Amino acid sequence: MNFPHFLRVEHEQRDGSRHFVLHTHDPKFAVELAPDGEEPGRARSSVIKRVCLPNSWAGDYGQSAKLISAAQDFFAKSFAEPASKAETRRFAL
Numbered sequence: 001m002n003f004p005h006f007l008r009v010e011h012e013q014r015d016g017s018r019h020f021v022l023h024t025h026d027p028k029f030a031v032e033l034a035p036d037g038e039e040p041g042r043a044r045s046s047v048i049k050r051v052c053l054p055n056s057w058a059g060d061y062g063q064s065a066k067l068i069s070a071a072q073d074f075f076a077k078s079f080a081e082p083a084s085k086a087e088t089r090r091f092a093l
Contacts, residue, residue, distance in 0.1 A: 006074040019046075021071040029053045029064075031071045046075050 009020040021031045032050040048068070057064050 003070070003074040003077070006071060008075060008078045019075065021075050023067060023071065027054050027057045027067070029057070029067070031068060031075075033072065033075050046072055048072070 005023055005025045007022045007024055009022060011018045011020065019033050019035065021033060023029050030050075030052045031048060033046040034049050036045045036047050051064075051068060053064055
């Protein structure tokens with residue numbers, strides 16, 4: 001699955017780290033997630049801690065649920081092994 005509009009941010013703190021997934025296009029929103037379990041070799045599941053959506057999307061639960069679900073999928077897949085440098089440089093200018 002392709003996630004061109006999502007970005008994962010990890011914020012380190014004294015008591016651990018906080019994980020955020022940002023949607024960079026309309027509607028711009030943020031989801032704070034907590035990784036659930038540390039099982040190696042498996043995609044991480046997550047628990048939603050906080051959702052920040054624009055007021056215009058607050059009542060449209062169908063559309064916002066699809067985007068939040070996609071953000072959770074992106075979060076789980078973002079912990080996969082990174083792409084090789086040769087693959088990422090292929091599209092560089």
